[in-house]
Amino acid sequence: KQKLATSWLGRSFYFFEEIPSTNSYCKTIKMEEGLHGAAFLTDYQTGGRGQHKRKWETSKKQNLTFSLVFCPQRKDGFILLTLACALAVLEAINDLEGLQAKLKWPNDVLVDSKKLCGILTETQFTGNQLEKIIIGIGLNVNQSKFPASLDDYATSIALEKGSPLDRETLLANIFLKLEKRFHQWENYNPRLPRSINKHMIGFGKWTRLSVNGEMLDGKHKFLGIDGTGKLLTLDKDLELNTYTYEQVRVFL
Ligand code: BTX
Structure with a gap:
């Protein structure tokens, strides 16, 4: 198994066997020292949320369902941060042999035009002071069947690869990529939007x-x-x- 090689991201780690929504949970916590970059992961989410009140449905113990909380220096550019996170997930997927994931504007990771990962970014303010950014990530890893309503539309890494994979190793790699891309975002690094565009479906068309x-x-x-x-x-x-x-x- 791959060990976690990040210096700060995901070092504080909270696990829930079952929870309505990791994003909703993160809304209730008070940001304290050491929580910047903390991860909240669950094995079963019963009330997962997407954008615009849509639902995120995930099966038990098969996928990666988590939220990260950040208290960044930077107080703007949250769409870019969402895309930076999508890029990090894509990079970890593309490290796996035989997979070629792409980004879809504004916040999805697709393989063969099917959705593999969705990201929900939420910000919380106290007055006009940014308290935290919550980035919720749902990644279909080992799920082998989807509800009929999602059948033509959703896929998982295991379905695309033809074999299941170790979720912990994948998560450690996602965290590592995320940490690097987060630094680029926070430092206004021009390489970040370029890398995003390189993987964006429809770019230049x-x-x-x-x-x-x-x-x-x-x-x-x-x-x-x-x-x-x-x-x-x-x-x-x-x-x-x-x-x-x-x-x-x-x-x-
Ligand atoms: P979205 O609004 O772009 O996508 C939601 C849509 O995606 C749904 O309406 C449905 O059509 C489809 N969908 C639902 N479940 C799946 C799935 N497992 N795979 C593929 N497609 C699906 C995307 O929103 C943002 C999702 C974020 C989910 C994370 S999980 C951890 C965190 N907690 C939480 O409540 N949400 C985030």
């Missing part, structure tokens, strides 16, 4: 977008994200456009 719920008729070339995590496009008139995460849906 003409694609359809909707902005503020309205479909744009002209095609836009999808240029990934800029250094702040905003989405960049080039339109037919060669205008460069930047959009925020909330404004845009990308249809690939």
Whole structure:
């Protein structure tokens, strides 16, 4: 088994056999010394949440379901941080032989167009002071069957690889990649958005977008994200456009 080689991330570690949602649990804890980078992992989540009140469903003892809490120096760029975490998960997956994962704007990791991992980032403020960022990660590792509603849409590492794998070793590698990408994010390192764009589905392609719920008729070339995590496009008139995460849906 691979040992945890991080210097701080995941060093505080909390395990729950069963819990409604690790993200919801993290909302209730008070940030203290030593909790920056703490991990909260469960083997069974009964009320897992996705974005916009969607559900995250995961089977017992087969996947990786956890949240990390951060108290960063940096108080902006949370979309970029979410993508940095998705990138770290992708890198750990692509270290496994025979797998080629891709990022899908804004927060998914896919293999063969099927969802392998979802990320839910939540921020908590006291007044206008950022108290913590909670990053919830659900990664399908050894699950071999999905509910009918997700069948065409979800996959797991084991299904893609054809064999199950050790979750602890994978988690240790994810934490290591996460620590490196977190430092890059916190230090505004330009390599981070470049690495994200390199793995982003549809990068450099003409694609359809909707902005503020309205479909744009002209095609836009999808240029990934800029250094702040905003989405960049080039339109037919060669205008460069930047959009925020909330404004845009990308249809690939
Ligand atoms: P999302 O809103 O992008 O994705 C949710 C959608 O994904 C669901 O509506 C469903 O269609 C599909 N889905 C549900 N479960 C799975 C699954 N196991 N595999 C693939 N697709 C699925 C993504 O939100 C963010 C998910 C974060 C989950 C983590 S788990 C730890 C933490 N705690 C918590 O409550 N949420 C986060």
